[in-house]
Amino acid sequence: MTKIGIIGTGFLGRAVAIRLLNTGHEVTVYNRTAKKAESLREFGAEVASSPKDVARACDLVITVVKDAKAVEEVAFGKDGIVEGRHDGLVVAEMSTINPISSRKIAQKFSENGITMIDTPVMGGPNLVEKGEVVVMIGGDKKVYEKYKKVFDFIGNKHFHLGDNGSGHAMKLVMNIQIAILALGLSEGITLARAASLNPETFLEILNSTYFKTGMSVNKGPKMIKGNFEPTFSLKMMKKDLDTISEAAKQLGISLPVSSLANRIYQDAESSGFADIDYTGILAFIDKMSGLKKN
Numbered sequence: 299m300t301k302i303g304i305i306g307t308g309f310l311g312r313a314v315a316i317r318l319l320n321t322g323h324e325v326t327v328y329n330r331t332a333k334k335a336e337s338l339r340e341f342g343a344e345v346a347s348s349p350k351d352v353a354r355a356c357d358l359v360i361t362v363v364k365d366a367k368a369v370e371e372v373a374f375g376k377d378g379i380v381e382g383r384h385d386g387l388v389v390a391e392m393s394t395i396n397p398i399s400s401r402k403i404a405q406k407f408s409e410n411g412i413t414m415i416d417t418p419v420m421g422g423p424n425l426v427e428k429g430e431v432v433v434m435i436g437g438d439k440k441v442y443e444k445y446k447k448v449f450d451f452i453g454n455k456h457f458h459l460g461d462n463g464s465g466h467a468m469k470l471v472m473n474i475q476i477a478i479l480a481l482g483l484s485e486g487i488t489l490a491r492a493a494s495l496n497p498e499t500f501l502e503i504l505n506s507t508y509f510k511t512g513m514s515v516n517k518g519p520k521m522i523k524g525n526f527e528p529t530f531s532l533k534m535m536k537k538d539l540d541t542i543s544e545a546a547k548q549l550g551i552s553l554p555v556s557s558l559a560n561r562i563y564q565d566a567e568s569s570g571f572a573d574i575d576y577t578g579i580l581a582f583i584d585k586m587s588g589l590k591k592n
C-alpha cells in the first residue's frame with residue numbers, strides 16, 4: 299500500500315488526513331505548529347517532526363499549506379522535503395498557489411530528483427470527508443495515474459489539465475467563482491434585510507430557480523443565522539484573491555470584478571473578520587450598511 303505523507307494539517311490537510319486514515323491508509327503527518335499534527339494521532343496517523351522525515355517515510359507526499367512561500371519552506375527550507383528524497387518520491391501540491399510559482403517549484407523539485415504534480419481541489423473539508431471534491435491535475439499524467447487510486451478516496455472527479463501549473467491555474471479560475479458568489483449572496487441577504495424582506499424567503503426563491511448554487515443551498519442558511527464557523531477562512535480567501543491578482547498581472551490581463559472583490563475582502567480582513575469563514579463577508583457588508591453592530 300502507498301505510504302502517504304501530509305504536510306500542513308490546517309482545515310484542508312487535516313480533512314485529507316482523516317479521510318485517508320478512515321479509508322485504511324498509512325498516513326504520516328507534519329505541521330509547523332506541532333499540536334495540529336499531534337491531534338491526528340487518535341485517528342491513527344504517524345506524526346513526523348519535519349518535512350524531511352515525512353519524505354523519508356513516504357512514497358507520496360501531499361503538501362497543503364498556505365501559499366507558495368510556505369510550499370518553498372517545507373520543500374526546500376531546513377529539514378525540508380528534498381532532504382528526505384529517495385527514488386520514486388512524488389509530491390502532490392494541493393495548496394492554492396500561482397501557476398508560475400507552481401512551475402518554478404516543480405522545476406526545483408525535478409532538479410532534486412523528485413516529481414511534483416499539481417493536485418489542488420474544489421470543495422472544502424466537508425466534501426473531502428465524503429470523498430467528493432474535484433481534483434484539478436497538472437504535470438506528468440502517468441505519475442498521477444499511478445496514484446489516482448489515492449485521490450479517488452478524496453475526490454469523485456479528476457481533470458488532468460496539462461503540464462505543471464495548469465492545475466493551479468484552474469484552481470484560481472475556480473476561486474474567482476467562490477469569492478464573487480459569496481459577495482452576491484451576501485449583498486442579496488443585506489438588501490433583503492434592509493427592505494424588510496425575510497432573507498429565508500429570498501433564499502427559498504433563489505433556490506427554486508436556475509440561479510441556485512451549492513453555496514446558496516448549503517451555506518446560505520448558515521449565513522442568515524450568522525454561523526460563520528470556518529472551514530475556509532476569510533483571510534485565506536483574501537490570500538487567494540491576491541494570488542489571482544498576481545497571476546492576472548503576470549498574464550497582462552485585467553480582472554475588474556476580482557480586483558474589487560479583493561478590496562472588499564481586504565477591508566473585511568483588516569476590520570477584524572479575518573478568522574471567520576469566508577462567507578462571513580456577509581457580516582462585514584451588514585456592518586458597512588449599518589445593519590448590525592459587530
Ligand SMILES: NC(=O)c1ccc[n+]([C@@H]2O[C@H](COP(=O)([O-])OP(=O)(O)OC[C@H]3O[C@@H](n4cnc5c(N)ncnc54)[C@H](OP(=O)(O)O)[C@@H]3O)[C@@H](O)[C@H]2O)c1
Nearest residue numbers: 306307308309310311330331363364368393394422529530
Ligand atoms: N479550507 C478549504 O476549504 C480549502 C479548499 C481548497 C483549497 N484550500 C487551500 O489549501 C491551503 C490550506 O488551506 P486551509 O484552509 O487548510 O488553511 P489553514 O487551516 O489556515 O492552514 C494553513 C496551513 O499552512 C501552514 N503554513 C502556513 N504558513 C506556513 C509556512 N511558512 N511554513 C509551513 N507551514 C505553513 C499552516 O501551519 P500552522 O498551523 O503552523 O500555521 C497550516 O498547516 C491554502 O492554500 C488554501 O487556499 C483550502
